[in-house]
Amino acid sequence: MKKLFLLAAILVTTAGAFAQTADLRRKIEVTGIAEQEVTPDIINVSIALKEYMNGKTKVTITQLEQQLEKAVAEAGIPKEDFTINSLSSWNYATEKKKNPDFLASKQYGIKFRDLNKFNQLISKIDPKGIQSTNIDSYDYSKINELKNKLKLQALLSARDKATFLVNGLGDKLGSALSITESDNSNFPQPRTVMYMAKANMAADSAVPESDIDVRKIKLSFQINAVFEIK
Structure with a gap:
């Protein structure tokens, strides 16, 4: 009997608690x-430069990089908006000694706040040294x-x-x-800027307009x- 009373008390208490907590x-x-x-108004672009042979003379990644750095400065792009993203060989100096014909490449990231500066910048770089150009993101x-x-x-x-x-x-x-x-x-979505295909077909001509x-x-x-x- 005591057990029944105890069970009833528990049920009443539980029901009361449920009524208090129910919304x-x-x-x-x-x-x-x-x-x-x-x-x-912000477009992040990656530009890959690659060494190439101009006859028997190699146009080095250092020369191409200097062209790019100068073009970036002349376009008024802040230093913090210009970065190196990757180097094709983790040990470029060693690879160069082992294989003199090795052609290094580098990829750079540039944040454009004025798209008119893109063509201005590209036109000042040796088109034969431009491997690719991609839009990485928009902001x-x-x-x-x-x-x-x-x-x-x-x-x-x-x-x-x-x-x-x-x-x-x-x-x-x-x-x-x-x-x-x-x-x-x-x-x-990120995409490839297709002008590079045209540039490589006619590298000695003027840099064509991009389709950016x-x-x-x-x-x-x-x-x-x-x-x-x-």
């Missing part, structure tokens, strides 16, 4: 979306401020939607109970919000 508030869950397209200088603006717009859109629906039922919207953010932004272009960045944010209904 019986009326709620509404809605989604708000905010989007905007922007033109990138926007005020992207953080824009992201915050869109997140707030998406949240306010969710709130306005919830207010409209709740008012239609004759109720009032209460406080937000939960907010979940989703970033569905779309950045242009600016593809828009689409920023998109979704806010899932749960509000209390009063």
Whole structure:
């Protein structure tokens, strides 16, 4: 008998605790979306230079690098926006001694904030020494401020939607109970700048115009919000 009373007491206590913890508030869950397209004002480009034989004379990576460094300086690109990404041989000096015909290559990263400077820079480098040119990534200088603006717009859109629906039922919207953010932004994909194929076909002619272009960045944010209904 005592066991039955004890079990009943446990059940009553458990039921009471469940009633205290259960969220019986009326709620509404809605989604708000905010989007905007922007033109990138920062484009990260990689340029690979490679030694080549001009008759019996080797045009060295040092000579090509000096041309590039001078072109970068004349284009007004800050030193911090110009980096060396990779060297084709981990031990260039040793390889050069073992094999005099070894042709080294180097890859450089340049951050362009003005695309007009790209052609200006490329035109000052020996086209025979340019192995490849790629767009590595796109960026926007005020992207953080824009992201915050869109997140707030998406949240306010969710709130306005919830207010409209709740008012239609004759109720009032209460406080937000939960907010979940989703970033569905779309950045242009890295790609090869195709002008190099033309340059190699006619290396002795003037450097042709590249087909480098600016593809828009689409920023998109979704806010899932749960509000209390009063």
